[in-house]
Amino acid sequence: MTEEEIGLIEAEEHPLDCYLRKGRIPHIWCPGCSLGSVATMIIEAIRETGIDPKNISVISGIGCTGRTAGYLNFDSFHTTHGRAIPFAIGLGLTDPNRKIIVISGDGDLASIGGNHLIHAARRNADITVICVNNFQYGMTGGQVGPTSYKGQVQTTAPYSNIEEPFNLPELIKACGATYVARWTALDVRRVKESFVEAINHKGFSFVEILGACPTTYGRRNQLREGIAILENFKERAVIEHGIDTEKVAIGKEGPIIVGRFVDIHDKPSLTDNLLSIQRMATASKGKGS
Amino acid sequence: MSDNKENTPMVNTGEYFTSGNLAVAEGSLAAGCKFFGGYPITPSSEVAEHMSIKLPQTKGHFVQFEDEIASIASILGASWGGWKSMTATSGPGYSLMLENIGLGIMTETPCVIVNVQRGGPSTGLPTLVGQQDIQQARWGSHGDYEIIALSPNSVQECFDLAITAFNLAEEYRVPVTILMDETIGHMSEKLIIPEKEKIKIVNRKKPTNEADGHLPYKADEDLIPPMAVAGEGYNVITTGLTHDERGYPALDADAQKILLTRLLDKIRKNKDKIIKLEEYMLDDSEFVIVSFGISSRAAKGAVNLARKKGLKVGYLRLITVWPFPDEQINQIAEKVKAIFITEINSGQVTREVKRAVEGKTEVHGLLKLGGAIHTPAEIVEEIERRTK
Numbered sequence A: 001m002t003e004e005e006i007g008l009i010e011a012e013e014h015p016l017d018c019y020l021r022k023g024r025i026p027h028i029w030c031p032g033c034s035l036g037s038v039a040t041m042i043i044e045a046i047r048e049t050g051i052d053p054k055n056i057s058v059i060s061g062i063g064c065t066g067r068t069a070g071y072l073n074f075d076s077f078h079t080t081h082g083r084a085i086p087f088a089i090g091l092g093l094t095d096p097n098r099k100i101i102v103i104s105g106d107g108d109l110a111s112i113g114g115n116h117l118i119h120a121a122r123r124n125a126d127i128t129v130i131c132v133n134n135f136q137y138g139m140t141g142g143q144v145g146p147t148s149y150k151g152q153v154q155t156t157a158p159y160s161n162i163e164e165p166f167n168l169p170e171l172i173k174a175c176g177a178t179y180v181a182r183w184t185a186l187d188v189r190r191v192k193e194s195f196v197e198a199i200n201h202k203g204f205s206f207v208e209i210l211g212a213c214p215t216t217y218g219r220r221n222q223l224r225e226g227i228a229i230l231e232n233f234k235e236r237a238v239i240e241h242g243i244d245t246e247k248v249a250i251g252k253e254g255p256i257i258v259g260r261f262v263d264i265h266d267k268p269s270l271t272d273n274l275l276s277i278q279r280m281a282t283a284s285k286g287k288g289s
Numbered sequence B: 001m002s003d004n005k006e007n008t009p010m011v012n013t014g015e016y017f018t019s020g021n022l023a024v025a026e027g028s029l030a031a032g033c034k035f036f037g038g039y040p041i042t043p044s045s046e047v048a049e050h051m052s053i054k055l056p057q058t059k060g061h062f063v064q065f066e067d068e069i070a071s072i073a074s075i076l077g078a079s080w081g082g083w084k085s086m087t088a089t090s091g092p093g094y095s096l097m098l099e100n101i102g103l104g105i106m107t108e109t110p111c112v113i114v115n116v117q118r119g120g121p122s123t124g125l126p127t128l129v130g131q132q133d134i135q136q137a138r139w140g141s142h143g144d145y146e147i148i149a150l151s152p153n154s155v156q157e158c159f160d161l162a163i164t165a166f167n168l169a170e171e172y173r174v175p176v177t178i179l180m181d182e183t184i185g186h187m188s189e190k191l192i193i194p195e196k197e198k199i200k201i202v203n204r205k206k207p208t209n210e211a212d213g214h215l216p217y218k219a220d221e222d223l224i225p226p227m228a229v230a231g232e233g234y235n236v237i238t239t240g241l242t243h244d245e246r247g248y249p250a251l252d253a254d255a256q257k258i259l260l261t262r263l264l265d266k267i268r269k270n271k272d273k274i275i276k277l278e279e280y281m282l283d284d285s286e287f288v289i290v291s292f293g294i295s296s297r298a299a300k301g302a303v304n305l306a307r308k309k310g311l312k313v314g315y316l317r318l319i320t321v322w323p324f325p326d327e328q329i330n331q332i333a334e335k336v337k338a339i340f341i342t343e344i345n346s347g348q349v350t351r352e353v354k355r356a357v358e359g360k361t362e363v364h365g366l367l368k369l370g371g372a373i374h375t376p377a378e379i380v381e382e383i384e385r386r387t388k
């Protein structure tokens, strides 16, 4: 152990502490929940990009995942349910150097905020959206959601869910997103790498993280412990980079396909397009319009 | 600060013959607005259209969003990026915006919302006049709050009050609504845009202390906290949850009381500075017409007509609708035989006037329910009938 390391231990400070807001820890998340490690991966990824923390903004909606922004010591915004994306777009457009990271849950982003999600992808807005999918609504006590698979049991689907879930990568790809990936929360190294790619990506990037919610998902679906959910992911996960997203839907059983599905670099982003409109407008103003 | 960060006003000095919708857009540009997020809706769309032409010329951005909810959320975001921002809509869109107007109130985010009112409820009368969102602007978002809302009654005032709205939003850190109506929005009149130097611009206070240990929601004596924005190194924090001076969620009755009291008081205690009224022939009047927006044009005509007939009628116009001028109206009530309110709704300002007069005088609403404006003659007729 180097002297420096010993010093750190004595100070009881973790090297990532400065990225967390003082006095906000302990967090509200349950034991066995994936959200803590997802937050850590976001910090690690930001560090790895080398971007000046001043130029990072983190925006969340409402829900368990929606609490993430408030713990992170960047410019951070806890918005309304479903509306993190348009807030983030407005914020991002005020400075093209600002990196915008939206982190929220599946219910927040794909249900109440679904309209904003698809349009942000269509516009190729310059934001990274990290969607932690735990297959239902955690904070409100485990209600069924748009990512719940058929046969899943939740408090508002007591006889089992009868609806088809969204296949998020397929949805987002179809809308025009230029970076789409999915990982399980277990795969921390690849999660972090993917976050780095997404943050560095120009245009709309979307990373779905399959997370463990033992409290309101697991215990109703024979996966009582967080670790059981993760083990289930591990058994079923198959990496298939570049696979047709049509094939990555998640059901009660069968493989869970993860990987980097879309990575396109030649499509102008919303900011690019707006800046070129500015150039057009300034030129035509010169002509006296 | 990069060029892009400045709220450089675009002042198109000159004399024009134009509409209220274009005037409110020009006023917003003159106030330094650089971001417009909006969604088309009759009768407000010309505001968006005009901003889509002008904003890119000022290095600002115009984005037409997927709906009004996205529009309001985007302007809150832009405001936290340091840009003055706005949206424009009508009643149905305003209804959709209300939850996030609440977020703007809770996070003390300066921004301006134009509501060109039409007849309602529901889809109502999309192309016809209404003044039915007065109470919606005051109480529509959930929870308790105080809001500022202004009501122009001419094309010139659409321009002038747009600047006032941005200034108030910046000064008090609150979303400000401009309550226009279809007639004011679409009618054309003379507009004079003054020289840039003659326009008073207010910008939000900035913190002067170090970022380290900065308390983003610790207010100064005026009850308004200085506002750092994203990218300035303060690690700004916002939440719609009840929060303490650090901006951290504080979910208990004490924190709620401290925060909400301040949010209410920063408007209530500055009422006298915020409220603007226009008086006409009030001094010797026995009867007073209270009005605002397009209805006030007919009301003023009615005063002139009544005076010709020997009736001592005066006029009070609410330029500021919210906060409501309780004291001023109460004082008037002590001196007059009756107060009449002309408005195009079922009595939304009438009930406020009734509350404010505390039974000191008679109060009558002269009400239209949307789709048409009053005529001076019918107002005078009504006054004569009720005062015989």
Ligand code: SF4
Pocket: A028, A029, A030, A032, A033, A034, A035, A064, A065, A134, A138, A139, A212, A213, A214, A215, A216, A217
């Ligand atoms: S309810 Fe589920 S998602 Fe929410 S904190 Fe607990 S484990 Fe995590």
